[in-house]
Amino acid sequence: MTETVTLWRPTGPEELKLVEDSGWKVWPPRLPEQPIFYPVTTEEYAIKIASDWNVRASGSGYVTRFEVRKDYLDKYEVQLAGGKEHAEYWIPAEELDDFNDAIVGKIEVTRSYPE
Template identity: 55%
Template sequence: MKNDWLDTLFPPNAERTVPWPPVGETVTLWRPTSLHELQLVAQTGWQNWPPRLPDQPIFYPVLNRLYAEEIARDWNAKRNDPPIGFITEFEVQAEVAIQYKVQVVGTQDRHQELWVPAEELNDFNWAIVGPIRVIGHFAGKGYTGAIDPETHLPEDF
């Protein structure tokens, strides 16, 4: 899975990776997301992530819920319009997930993510097992919508 553009953005000598821990048949991943991206996921029947935009060369699910919550709270709920971040959780076939190195982008035991090149996202989506689930949300200052506390979805969703 060699990509020249990825080597340009993240030179091999700057790469920080850790080995995969033992895995079963599937791997649980999380993704912090905006309302717009969540609407696109819903349009697929909660089965797929939408294609990346031209300025998004990678899709990056994260390997733990705390990190997903941190991004949803500190980034999505502060910088998105509307100012809200959702935490999603989903399962991926382990044989596909482990093809991607675990990238460390901060604290080694917390800030771990996979870098799935945009051109490989369709294949990655095929490996999703079951639905993509919304498990939490963070509404930022100025969010005027109402969120269902059980589903974590906007009431008008």
């Protein structure tokens, strides 16, 4: 059996629609101003971003959960964005296709804001 790591991603409605259009299988390519794709390591951190930042920026925010092959993620170090509770992976935009290939199963929405 393939060992996986559970990751979360806070997202807004536009990105979520693109994920839905993919059959809940892949993250869309980054925009030119988005050089990094950053999934986070805890649901709590994803909730904070989705409920605070995504709602403010686009009127709604979503928390997604998905599994990624551990052997793929092992080549990346967990990054801390301000504190130990803000742990995330930094996936360069040009490596997103490989990251998407390492997703096991489907991307699912676990929370939405406003509730």
